[in-house]
Amino acid sequence: MVNGIKRTLVVIPCFNEEATIGSVVLKAKQYVDEVVVIDDGSTDKTAKIAEYAGATVLRHDENKGYGAALKSGFEYAREKDFDVMTILDGDGQHDADQIQTVMMPVSDGKADICVGSRFLDSTGNMVPMYRHFGIAVLTKFTNAGSEKENKVTDGQSGFRSYSRKAIENIDLKDTQMGASAEILMQGRRMHLNCEEVPITCSYEGDCSTERPVDHGLGVLISILKYFEVEHSLLFFGVPGLIMFVAGLALGTWVYFDFMANNVLALGNALITVILLVLGTLAGITGLILHAVINANQRR
Ligand SMILES: Nc1nc2c(ncn2[C@@H]2O[C@H](COP(=O)(O)OP(=O)(O)OP(=O)(O)O)[C@@H](O)[C@H]2O)c(=O)[nH]1
Ligand SMILES: [Mg+2]
Incomplete structure (x- = not known):
């Protein structure tokens, strides 16, 4: 915090996103103090383009997974003493112009975690049916045991903001796609306030880099593992x-x-x-x- 103004950071986990990362960084820069791209062992020009667009680039020597990329983001935010960190995907599915919307509840001190939900307001959202179903099942598992006010409608959203308290306390273990659920489950254990705001998400041309069934099963196993430890x-x-x-x-x-x-x-x-x-x-x-x-x- 400088003169009572919160320092804000955007973190973009990326694996081979050269086609989209430039425009995401350029947009994101308008809304925060610093944009960091975590280049998760990309073999294309992601890092070069991100740097050129004005982001700080942190590189993993090899592909370590989405969760590992998030972990690096949390570490950076802690090291550099940021007050608010917003994370969004580098594949262009999220609209960087909605950063302020997602950040607002956290900057205003109303929430420690704000999730951008694809299901709160369905206008403009074209989540394919099978994904909608998979996300709903995973969200049900993630919400199990949460108090009503902390339950979310989109436990798999990668567009989120975190407060300083969340940045300091979340300690990710999952290096893969289970990380999004793990953060919410850790947040519940630490009594972090969780809110949601509606976001749009583009599914034009299918931007996913992983097969959805593998993705879903991996996340489910990771949720069960965490549940087994927690309960x-x-x-x-x-x-x-x-x-x-x-x-x-x-x-x-x-x-x-x-x-x-x-x-x-x-x-x-x-x-x-x-x-x-x-x-x-x-x-x-x-x-x-x-x-x-x-x-x-x-x-
Ligand atoms: N798949 C994948 N993504 C990674 C990895 N490391 C970083 N990412 C980034 O994480 C973001 C989300 O990955 P996606 O594969 O699009 O996952 P998703 O958007 O949750 O899934 P869909 O809804 O199916 O598109 C993207 O910006 C990726 O570039 C990794 O090892 N694997
Ligand atoms: Mg995607």
């Missing part, structure tokens, strides 16, 4: 308890059947043992993970 007791404990109770019920049936007919139902007896062992193991795993995570957080 270890629930994740392991509930299935463990269900298996244990089912084992007990089946075991009781096997016992009474044996007493009545003097024949042991071997198959059911085996299933009983498996259910009891798996249930116990899952329960113990949940308890241990829960204790370790709690101890870590207290530290």
